[in-house]
Amino acid sequence: MKIQQAVLAFHCSSSSKFLLLVLLIFVAAVSQGWCFNYPNFPRGIERDLIITGEAYIVHDALQVTMDIGNTEQIKNRYGRIVHNNPIRLWKKGRLASFNSTFVLNVSPYSGPPGEGLAFILSQDSKVPNNSMGQWLGIVNATTNGTSQASIVAVEFDTKKSFAEDLDNNHVGFNINSINSKHQTSLNNSGLVISNGTSTNITAMIVYDGDTKTMNISVFRGKKVGTKAPILSIPNLDLSQYLPEMVYVGFSASTGPVAIERNCILEWYFTFDELGKESKFPRWVYIVVAVSILVSLCGIGVAAGYFCYKRKQRPLSSYDLPIFTGVGPKKFKLKDLKAATGNFNRKNELGRGGFGIVYKGNLEGQFVAVKRVKDTPKGMQNLIAEVTTIGSLHHKNLVELIGWCYEGSELLLVYEYMQHRSLDTFLYCNDEIIGWKIEDKTLSWTKRYNIICGVAQALDYLHNECLKRVLHRDIKASNIMLDAEFNARLGDFGLARMFKLSEKTHHSTKEIAGTPGYMAPELFLTGKATTETDVFAFGVLALVLATGKKPGIQDELSESSTCIIDWVWELNSLDSVTDAIDPKLKGSYDERQAKQMLVLGLACCHPNPNMRPSMGYVLQVLLGEAILPTVSSEKPAFVWPAPSPSFTNEHSYSGGMLSTFSSINGR
Ligand SMILES: *[C@@H]1O[C@H](CO)[C@@H](O)[C@H](O)[C@H]1NC(C)=O
Ligand SMILES: *[C@@H]1O[C@H](CO)[C@@H](O)[C@H](O)[C@H]1NC(C)=O
Numbered sequence: 240m241k242i243q244q245a246v247l248a249f250h251c252s253s254s255s256k257f258l259l260l261v262l263l264i265f266v267a268a269v270s271q272g273w274c275f276n277y278p279n280f281p282r283g284i285e286r287d288l289i290i291t292g293e294a295y296i297v298h299d300a301l302q303v304t305m306d307i308g309n310t311e312q313i314k315n316r317y318g319r320i321v322h323n324n325p326i327r328l329w330k331k332g333r334l335a336s337f338n339s340t341f342v343l344n345v346s347p348y349s350g351p352p353g354e355g356l357a358f359i360l361s362q363d364s365k366v367p368n369n370s371m372g373q374w375l376g377i378v379n380a381t382t383n384g385t386s387q388a389s390i391v392a393v394e395f396d397t398k399k400s401f402a403e404d405l406d407n408n409h410v411g412f413n414i415n416s417i418n419s420k421h422q423t424s425l426n427n428s429g430l431v432i433s434n435g436t437s438t439n440i441t442a443m444i445v446y447d448g449d450t451k452t453m454n455i456s457v458f459r460g461k462k463v464g465t466k467a468p469i470l471s472i473p474n475l476d477l478s479q480y481l482p483e484m485v486y487v488g489f490s491a492s493t494g495p496v497a498i499e500r501n502c503i504l505e506w507y508f509t510f511d512e513l514g515k516e517s518k519f520p521r522w523v524y525i526v527v528a529v530s531i532l533v534s535l536c537g538i539g540v541a542a543g544y545f546c547y548k549r550k551q552r553p554l555s556s557y558d559l560p561i562f563t564g565v566g567p568k569k570f571k572l573k574d575l576k577a578a579t580g581n582f583n584r585k586n587e588l589g590r591g592g593f594g595i596v597y598k599g600n601l602e603g604q605f606v607a608v609k610r611v612k613d614t615p616k617g618m619q620n621l622i623a624e625v626t627t628i629g630s631l632h633h634k635n636l637v638e639l640i641g642w643c644y645e646g647s648e649l650l651l652v653y654e655y656m657q658h659r660s661l662d663t664f665l666y667c668n669d670e671i672i673g674w675k676i677e678d679k680t681l682s683w684t685k686r687y688n689i690i691c692g693v694a695q696a697l698d699y700l701h702n703e704c705l706k707r708v709l710h711r712d713i714k715a716s717n718i719m720l721d722a723e724f725n726a727r728l729g730d731f732g733l734a735r736m737f738k739l740s741e742k743t744h745h746s747t748k749e750i751a752g753t754p755g756y757m758a759p760e761l762f763l764t765g766k767a768t769t770e771t772d773v774f775a776f777g778v779l780a781l782v783l784a785t786g787k788k789p790g791i792q793d794e795l796s797e798s799s800t801c802i803i804d805w806v807w808e809l810n811s812l813d814s815v816t817d818a819i820d821p822k823l824k825g826s827y828d829e830r831q832a833k834q835m836l837v838l839g840l841a842c843c844h845p846n847p848n849m850r851p852s853m854g855y856v857l858q859v860l861l862g863e864a865i866l867p868t869v870s871s872e873k874p875a876f877v878w879p880a881p882s883p884s885f886t887n888e889h890s891y892s893g894g895m896l897s898t899f900s901s902i903n904g905r
C-alpha cells in the first residue's frame with residue numbers, strides 16, 4: 240500500500256515534468272528558429288538585455304546614449320544594449336539567416352547632431368572603453384581595424400567624422416572598423432536620420448545565410464514598406480569575421496561637440512537556426528510530434544485523474560505557474576547569493592514575520608531579495624506570493640522581478656525601493672542619517688500623496704484586478720517608498736487568491752495580521768475580508784497623519800490606549816487636527832488633514848458593514864465624493880455585526896452618495 244502510494248506520487252509529480260520535457264524536445268526539433276518582438280520597451284524588459292556604458296531604458300524606449308540632462312552632460316557618451324541570448328550565427332561552414340527590423344529615432348539638441356547609432360553583431364556584449372565620438376560605441380582607437388574587435392555593424396551615421404565618410408546622413412556597413420566597406424547617403428531616400436522626434440525611421444536588415452546576402456532597407460515611419468534595399472551586400476560570409484556565437488543589439492555615441500539622443504523605439508528579430516540539413520521534410524516531424532503529443536495527453540489525463548483523486552498533493556516547484564512574456568523570472572541560487580554577498584548581514588534591509596530582506600546587486604541593478612523562512616508554510620507563502628503579485632501590475636505595487644526555489648532556500652526578488660519603508664521615516668529618523676534627504680520628516684504633501692497611492696493600490700486589489708486579492712497585512716512597514724516617495728504596497732506574504740464566490744476557506748483559524756492594524760472581528764472570525772483591509776487602511780491613515788504608532792504610549796494619550804480612540808475623542812471635541820504630527824510644525828493643508836483623519840476613523844468603524852469601500856475612499860481622496868461623517872461617540876463593537884439597514888447610520892459601501900440622506904455637522 241505504502242509503496243503503491245509512493246509510486247503514484249512519483250508518477251504524479253514527474254509526469255508533468257516529463258511531458259514538458261518531451262514537448263520541449265519536439266518543439267526544438269520541429270522549429271527552426273526563434274524570435275523576439277519588442278513593440279516597445281516597458282519597465283522590466285531590461286531583464287532580457289545586457290546594457291553597458293551610458294545606455295538605459297526610459298520612456299518605453301532603448302536610450303543607447305543619454306536622453307536627459309543639459310548639453311554638457313550628454314557630450315562624449317557611449318553605450319551598448321544587446322539581447323542577453325547570443326545567437327549561433329554559423330556552424331561547420333553553414334550560416335544562419337536573420338531579420339532584424341527596428342524603429343529608430345534620433346533627435347539633435349541645438350547645434351550639430353552626432354555622432355551616430357548602429358545595429359551590431361558582436362562577440363563582446365560590452366561596449367569598448369573610450370568608444371565615444373567618432374567610434375559610435377563600435378570600436379575604440381585600440382581595436383579599430385583589428386580582428387580583436389570581432390564586430391559587424393550597420394551604422395546610421397549623423398556626422399562626417401572622416402574623409403571616408405560620405406556625408407552626415409548615411410548608412411554604412413562596417414567590419415571590425417569604423418570605416419565602412421559599403422555606404423550610401425540617405426539623401427537619396429529623402430530621409431534625414433537626425434531629424435528629431437517627428438521622423439521615425441524603420442530599418443530592416445535581412446541576412447540570408449544560404450545566398451550570403453545582406454539587404455539593408457529603410458522606410459519612413461514605423462512600418463516596413465516595399466521599397467528596394469538601399470544596400471545589398473552579396474558574397475558576405477559572416478563566419479569569416481565573427482565567432483559562432485554573437486550578441487545582437489545596438490551601440491551609439493555622442494561627441495565632444497555634436498550630440499543627439501539615440502533611441503530605439505521598437506525591435507523585431509527573427510532568426511532561422513541552422514535547420515536546413517534535416518533529412519526529412521518538416522511535416523514528418525510535425526506528424527510525429529503531434530501523434531506523440533496526443534498519446535501523451537491520454538497518459539496525462541489518466542495521471543491527472545489519479546493525482547486529482549489523491550488528496551493533498553505535495554508541493555513541488557512544478558506547481559509554480561509558468562509565466563509568459565514579461566513576468567517574474569526564475570533565478571539561480573548562486574546568482575542571488577553573489578548579488579547579496581552570500582546574504583551578508585551588512586546588506587540586510589529589514590526583517591519580518593516571513594523572513595529577512597537583503598539588498599542585492601544583479602549586474603548593476605539594485606534589487607531587494609526576500610529570504611522566506613523555510614517553514615511548512617514557507618512554500619505556500621512563496622506560491623501565494625508568486626501567483627498573486629506576479630500577475631498584478633500597478634504603479635503603487637512593488638514589482639516582483641523573480642523567484643528562486645533551490646534546496647531549502649525560498650527567495651523572492653523585488654524592485655529595490657530607494658526610500659525603504661514608511662515606518663523608517665515615521666519612527667526611526669536616526670537610522671537614515673547619511674541619506675541624501677534634505678528633510679527627514681515627510682512633508683504633508685508627501686504624506687497625502689502616499690495615502691492616495693495606498694488607496695489606489697488597494698482599490699485595484701479589491702475591485703479592479705481579475706480575481707479579488709486581499710492584502711491582509713497593511714501597515715507602515717509594508718508601505719515601500721520609491722525614489723519619488725510614491726507609495727508602493729509590498730509584502731504579499733499573507734495575501735492569497737480569494738475567489739469572489741468562495742464562502743469559506745480554512746476550518747482552522749489562523750489569525751494573520753499585525754496587532755494595532757487588525758479589525759476587532761478578525762479576532763472572532765479569523766477571516767480576512769475586504770473590510771478588514773479597509774480597517775487596516777484606516778489605522779494607516781491615522782498613523783501617517785499623526786506620526787504615532789497604532790498603540791500610542793506617550794504623554795499626549797494617557798487616557799487612551801489606541802490611536803483610534805484618541806483621534807475619535809479629538810474629533811468629537813471638534814479639534815481633530817490637534818492630532819496632526821507635531822513634527823510638521825503646523826505646515827499642512829487643513830482641509831486635507833481633516834479629510835485624512837476623519838476618513839481614517841470611518842474606515843476604523845467597529846462594525847465592518849459600516850466601513851466605506853476602497854472605491855469610495857478613493858473617490859473621497861480624489862474629491863469626487865463627500866467625506867463621510869462619523870458619530871461623536873465611537874460605536875461599541877457588537878458581534879454579529881448589525882447589517883446597515885438596521886442602523887440609523889449612513890452606509891457608504893459601494894461608494895454611493897445617495898445613501899447620505901442627512902448630512903449634518905454632528
Ligand atoms: C522582417 O521582419 C519584419 C518585422 O517582423 C517584417 O515586417 C518583414 O516583412 C520581415 N522581412 C522579411 C524579408 O522577411
Ligand atoms: C578599447 O577596448 C578594448 C576592449 O574593450 C580595451 O581593452 C582597451 O583598453 C580599450 N582602449 C582604450 C584606449 O580604452
Ligand SMILES: *[C@@H]1O[C@H](CO)[C@@H](O)[C@H](O)[C@H]1NC(C)=O
Nearest residue numbers: 363365366367368369370381
Ligand atoms: C574599462 O575601464 C574601466 C574603468 O576605467 C576598467 O575598470 C575596465 O577594466 C576597462 N575595461 C577594459 C576591457 O579595458
Ligand SMILES: *[C@@H]1O[C@H](CO)[C@@H](O)[C@H](O)[C@H]1NC(C)=O
Nearest residue numbers: 380383384385415416417418
Ligand atoms: C580605423 O581602421 C581602419 C582600418 O580598418 C583604418 O583605415 C582607419 O584609418 C582607422 N581609423 C582611425 C581613425 O584610426
Ligand SMILES: *[C@@H]1O[C@H](CO)[C@@H](O)[C@H](O)[C@H]1NC(C)=O
Nearest residue numbers: 405406407408424425426427
Ligand atoms: C545630404 O544632405 C546633407 C544636408 O543637406 C548634405 O550636407 C550632404 O552633403 C548630402 N549628401 C550627399 C551625398 O549629397
Ligand SMILES: *[C@@H]1O[C@H](CO)[C@@H](O)[C@H](O)[C@H]1NC(C)=O
Nearest residue numbers: 429430431434435437438459
Ligand atoms: C524633418 O522634420 C520636419 C518636421 O519637424 C518635417 O516637416 C520634414 O519633412 C522632415 N524631413 C525629413 C527629410 O524627414
Ligand SMILES: *[C@@H]1O[C@H](CO)[C@@H](O)[C@H](O)[C@H]1NC(C)=O
Nearest residue numbers: 344436437438439460461504
Ligand atoms: C515617432 O515615434 C514616437 C514614439 O512612439 C511617437 O510619439 C511619434 O508620434 C512618432 N512620430 C511620427 C511622426 O510618427
Ligand SMILES: *[C@@H]1O[C@H](CO)[C@@H](O)[C@H](O)[C@H]1NC(C)=O
Nearest residue numbers: 445446447452454467468471
Ligand atoms: C535582396 O534584395 C534583392 C534586390 O531587391 C533581392 O533580389 C534579394 O532577394 C534580396 N535578398 C534577401 C536575402 O532579402
